[in-house]
Amino acid sequence: MHYPIAIEVGDDQHDYGVAVPDLPGCFSAGDTFDEAIINAREAIEGHLESLAEHGDPIPSASAIEKHLANPDYAGWVWAAVEIDMTPYLGKSHKVNVTLPDLLIKRIDNAVERHAEFKSRSGFLARAALHELERHAQ
Structure with a gap:
């Protein structure tokens, strides 16, 4: 944000x-x-x-x-x-998500290139938050 x-x-x-x-x-x-x-x-x-x-x-x-x-x-x-x-959104909860292989590879490549994501779940959390903010406006 x-x-x-x-x-x-x-x-x-x-x-x-x-x-x-x-x-x-x-x-x-x-x-x-x-x-x-x-x-x-x-x-x-x-x-x-x-x-x-x-x-x-x-x-x-x-x-x-x-x-x-x-x-x-x-x-x-x-x-x-x-x-x-993400640090201010509260306690983390584990969820299972099913994604296509190609999308997982693209996420992994983005995480590899951008250390700020730290992990696949960090990338997904940031992407979800971005979408929520975009739709809230």
Whole structure:
């Protein structure tokens, strides 16, 4: 999921400030623009972890366009931070799935090329989550 972030540009006297409009109370900062984005990812992950630990719902990310007209962020720069949502979805459960050989080979090839999937089940979980998000919008 890509969470939009608003970045208030810093200067010699001020850090770059970051707000995450879809996650009320989630803020961050950094000495540089790049550091602000890196710190924003950590802030988002910490915020989502806290929500998950307390059993609170995880807010969906909205499109940046939803926030562009918000006067609170006038003059700020917009970016999006990609977050892997699977750690915040709760306890894992084993399920049996039957798939065609060719599809399994394609999944295995994708897992081999992209370490972020870690496993066949990680790939399938991310693909399922992507489809759910796509259909929710």
